[in-house]
Amino acid sequence: MSKHDSGGKGRRRHEEHEEEEHENHERWLVSFADMMTLLTAVFIVLYSISQVDQLKFAAFAEGLSESFGAPTSIIDDGSVTTQTSVLDQLNSPMQIDNQTDPTQKPDQAAQDAARADALAEQSAQNQAEAQAQFDQLAAAQAAITAALTAAGDADAATYQITEEGLVVHVVADQVLFGPEQADLRGEGKTVLDAIAPTLAGLPNALKVEGHTNSLPVTPGGPYASNWDLSAARAVNVLRYLVETDGLAADRMQAAGFADTRPLLPATDPASVSVNRRVDIVVLSTASAEASALLPGLASQAATQAVTAQNQESTP
Structure with missing residues (x-):
């Protein structure tokens, strides 16, 4: 085989070498666009369900209140008023006697009060x-x-x-x-x-x-x-x-x-x-x-x- 032939084969092998694939650095835009689309849909749904039908809400509130035993009053304009319910009573702050240490147990507080009364009576x-x-x-x-x-x-x-x-x-x-x-x-x-x-x-x-x-x-x-x-x-x-x-x-x-x-x-x-x-x-x-x-x-x-x-x- 001549030198000319070997040189031709070398060039063909060089020409047949594939070029590396170009990396796409903008692929994150697709994920970001999908996320923004989903957020937009969520806000649209939240906005739509915030427009509650007053009559349906009144019926729902009345049924919920009756379940907890609290009477409900519905005004002509569609607003709802209820008396103190079980949930309200649970959520309302508890009034604590200033003269009683809230960290004491009821029995201990009663004993301390009885002892104080006895001392006051003895002093008198x-x-x-x-x-x-x-x-x-x-x-x-x-x-x-x-x-x-x-x-x-x-x-x-x-x-x-x-x-x-x-x-x-x-x-x-x-x-x-x-x-x-x-x-x-x-x-x-x-x-x-x-x-x-x-x-x-x-x-x-x-x-x-x-x-x-x-x-x-x-x-x-x-x-x-x-x-x-x-x-x-x-x-x-x-x-x-x-x-x-x-x-x-x-x-x-x-x-x-x-x-x-x-x-x-x-x-x-x-x-x-x-x-x-x-x-x-x-x-x-x-x-x-x-x-x-x-x-x-x-x-x-x-x-x-x-x-x-x-x-x-x-x-």
């Missing part, structure tokens, strides 16, 4: 009991004051209403006892005789407390300490009230406190005479909760008395 009972006890103690104080005034010893005692009850502070200095003495003076007996009738008429238990000032007793004296002196004074007052004035012994108790419960601090010069005293305590018969309210009632009464006195003195 304590207040009423305290007021009744205060009125009794205040009346006793007024009676003792009047008796001491009639006996010419109005300045022999001061008063205080505490949680314990009515405390009658009888000044020991130059009234009940002599210095470092526990024997009752004649003037002291007069003071106790004036107080005793009011104390005898009360149902309350009584406590007699002896107190001294902070000065130490004289070494070698009749009493070894202020404890002994204060206790002896309390016992002697108790015995006089029982044996001479006729108070029931089973209502009485005595205690000595030395200088541990002063009315005035030791730095006050008046403490030497004021802290030397015997306290006769008319013990409260109220409950502990009600007795705790007595100081507050006493403070209110004192404020009201001062206000009334100022009003009377104002021209």
